[in-house]
Amino acid sequence: MRRGEKIEFTKMHGCGNDYIYINCFEKEIDDPEELAIALSDRHFGIGGDGLVLICRSDIADAKMRMFNMDGSEGKMCGNAIRCVAKYLYDNSLCKKDEIKIETLSGIKTLHLNTENGSVSTVKVDMGRAELDPAKIPAALPGDRIINKPLTIKGQTYNITCVSMGNPHAVVFCDDTDSIDIAGLGPCFEYSEIFPERVNTEFVQVIGRNTIKMRVWERGSGETLACGTGACAAAVASVLNGYCDKGQDIRVLLRGGELVINYTDERVLMTGNCVKVFEGVIEV
Secondary structure, three states, X not given: OOOOOEEEEEEEEEOOEEXXXXXXXXXXXXXXXXXXXXXXXXXXXXXXXXXXEEEOOOOOOXXXXXXXXXXXXXXXXXXXHHHHHHHHHHOOOOOOOEEEEEEOOEEEEEXXXXXXXXXXXXXXXXXXXXXXXXXXXXXXXXXXXXXXXXEEOOEEEEEEEEEOOOEEEEEEOOOHHHOOHHHHHHHHHOOOOOOOOOEEEEEEEEEXXXXXXXXXXXXXXXXXXXXXXXXXXXXXXXHOOOOOOOOEEEEEEOOEEEEEEEOOOOEEEEEEOEEEEEEEEEO
């Protein structure tokens, strides 16, 4: 990018998990890591949880690249991919009710629900939940990490680890509102047992079909929602006997709610996608 170059963008969110979206079908971004840091700043930039590039793909309808606030590239983002589908459809780049989007964690299939000619909600086939510690990755013994103790800041927490294309540690608690997430989140994220760092979900069970969640995302800190995190939380809730496999599970997040359905074959996530505004920024 040349200094003073103007870039068109669209600000969108899914359950308050907000990103800055750039159409790269006809334009390349040379240094997305640096741009993500600059644009995500809520005081000196546009403001958001990160940057998403909507690119051409040779193997799907489009490719999504997402970058966290700290410039690190993420493999997958459930809230962002719904917004990418909305962008593609609403801007006539891909006018189909079923869209395939390439990500660093594979090709995802999305089913679009429209109202008055624009996309309102999207159901995403997130693929199979990965429980093998070596593939999450998490350096704890055993073939699964379900309700296993981990000491953080001198206190023991029981964790359940899941990969939804990115690593998650789920911690069940009595009251998510009382969790010191700013103090605990970084300690989980940078724990030595997670070689690629980790996203951490603090989950309160409300009932057999409802859970409440707060999330600390690696590279971004606490966000209002995390789609892959909601999936991991629902999977962990089933594995720990709190919820039922094959049933819709409402996940209540600080920015809204998602509906997750977990089976052995796949995890389905349904949620909203909202365009906030669009504009041009000089970089």
